[in-house]
């Protein structure tokens with residue numbers, strides 16, 4: 001998700017400072033930056049090579065380090081997470097309908113629509129806001145070719161149940177794993193499930209390359225199709241096999257990715273402290289539902305988001321306003337549901353996903369990032385406690 005989408009603030013205000021007597025604003029996230037020397041060292045060779053993009057040395061290095069980190073043999077870097085989604089839908093040659101969730105960032109639904117497919121919205125579970133497997137089969141028609149669930153907030157979907165349904169009906173499974181970087185399940189990367197998963201390395205995510213993304217898949221064939229699609233379908237100077245696009249990551253982003261990767265464990269550790277600090281300060285508040293404490297043996301979370309569910313829409317709006325008046329920018333992620341976007345007016349009915357609709361109206365995500373201090377968390381919590 002993307003802080004650029006704020007309704008009433010210009011792009012990139014997450015680093016803006018109040019210049020007067022007010023305290024500095026606290027945004028929902030603040031992008032990680034490595035020590036500047038580290039980045040300079042990474043990009044310096046580009047002044048000799050002049051190889052700025054088209055899968056150069058840094059791109060190759062970043063791709064291979066990511067494969068190792070994510071325990072995967074097949075991965076295609078992309079210029080952003082959204083194109084990763086569009087291209088995997090195309091690489092798998094899908095047609096017809098794709099079952100998905102409306103409780104997500106715009107990208108998930110738009111990627112389906114922009115690929116000439118029809119999204120069919122499945123409801124989510126109250127417990128973790130991921131796709132409810134018990135609602136999937138009712139969404140299947142003879143036109144269904146795939147399921148596209150989202151590990152929303154880094155909460156892992158019911159992978160086994162979803163796979164069982166997909167196998168039974170011969171459907172592909174593509175996970176939007178944009179929120180999961182660094183998460184492991186049974187020692188395996190969360191991005192390693194289904195036919196493919198996409199990751200986003202946008203500046204506002206736990207791990208980033210300024211803009212960037214990747215597809216993790218499990219076959220040489222799909223990987224090759226992705227590499228073609230991301231470079232205009234060009235196979236060699238005289239052979240252009242498909243009408244591809246340009247989704248290549250440049251060397252400067254790859255350099256940032258390499259730097260971020262060195263610091264990601266540290267980043268997750270600091271987020272864990274913030275996450276636990278929130279839990280500690282908010283556990284007594286009867287009016288709100290907190291995220292689970294995520295301490296399961298076989299799961300390593302990344303603490304990407306801290307969503308709270310208010311008791312109703314009115315209290316959600318008033319807390320949002322109260323925090324905002326005090327310079328704290330919580331976000332209503334994910335409100336509205338993508339199925340309620342203006343561009344889809346008269347196309348979808350949000351009434352089909354009552355749980356998603358209810359949660360969406362009551363959810364607030366609180367600021368969480370490595371540089372947030374305990375004092376700031378306490379200040380945020382003091383407003384919520386009122």
Ligand SMILES: *Cc1c(COP(=O)(O)O)cnc(C)c1O
Pocket residue numbers: 001002080081082083104105107108150176178179199200201202211212213
């Ligand atoms: C961020 C995000 C994306 C898209 O990623 P970009 O890298 O910004 O293009 C897709 N899905 C979800 C759920 C996201 O949060």
